[in-house]
Amino acid sequence: MTHGDGQRTTHSSRRAFLRATGAAGAIGLAGLSTSAAAQTTTLNVLTWEEFDAPEFREPIEEKLDVRLDITKSTSSAKMFSSWNAGQYEQYDIAVPNNNYVPKMMDADLLAPVDTDVMTHWDSMYDTFREFANTQFGDGDNVYGVPIRFGWYGYGYDTREVPEHEPSYKILFEDGYVDADLDGGIIMYDNHFKTMGATALYLGYDDAFEGQRVELTEDQLQEVKQTLIDQKPRLQGYIAADPTYIQEFRQGNFLVGHSGRNEIVEMWAEGDDWLNEYISPANGAQLGKVGFSPSVNPETSEHLTEDENELYGALEPERLEDFIPFKAVENEEAWIEAWEDVKTA
Incomplete structure (x- = not known):
């Protein structure tokens, strides 16, 4: 690999840099063999849009x-x-x-994290x-570092959708609220997030x-059939957070399966008409930047009162019933079922 100055870099020099500085823990879940230019060390990061x-x-x-x-x-x-x-x-x-770290471990793609340099x-x-x-x-080493977390639930436009007992039923059941939601619901374009939420709705x-x-x-x-039956209620499937926010603001849907960070970002930017139910039972998301709490509660000391209200520290007891993202057994069957849903 070469950098702009034309000088070739080495994996060993980047690995030494990460080992010495703990950079993997500073900004990533997975620290891998790395790269440093002769004058300026460049770290190549595969991540989410917000990290830039x-x-x-x-x-x-x-x-x-x-x-970076x-x-x-x-x-x-x-x-x-x-x-x-x-x-x-x-x-x-x-x-x-976090549910993809074990998959990367199983594929032998990760290097261990040196926790001795992880001061936090x-x-x-x-x-x-x-x-x-x-x-x-794996019993001897760890291959990832949690950095942020959030919950998945749903958001709804309180100008059009009345207050109600929070439940995933709103995504699947006609008449759960007194509002016409046909064509007004969006779900994630992601087999794990959407099928996982459906499984929780079904009581699994x-x-x-x-x-x-x-x-x-x-x-x-049953999960597949439930999602197929849901399709007349859908406006569509959305993958990227900015698309979710843009389309919500434009009124293209009324209820959206979402992560907490999208909703908090809208609150922070003045969309106070929005309401969301967030439950520990809805699953956990790690690695989101901006508008999601840190796994280190001490960060609350560097936030304003309003910021702490949105994405600051919380009582540890709230995490006791947390259902984390996990790797999926027989994921190929999930993916096949998901493709059947999308083409139905």
């Missing part, structure tokens, strides 16, 4: 004396596909959702440090209790 915001990127570059080369992705599935196809050699750090390791919520040691570990909570999410064949078929 100057107010986030520039302080890291200044503190670590590096240049950000490649943006819209889903963990796409990150894994490109990574597994050989592009891991192009990147130093990846920031997928012990400051994390116990829940997320436990995730790192179990979901990201037990499927999320093991190390992997595991639906029986009958349950998987």
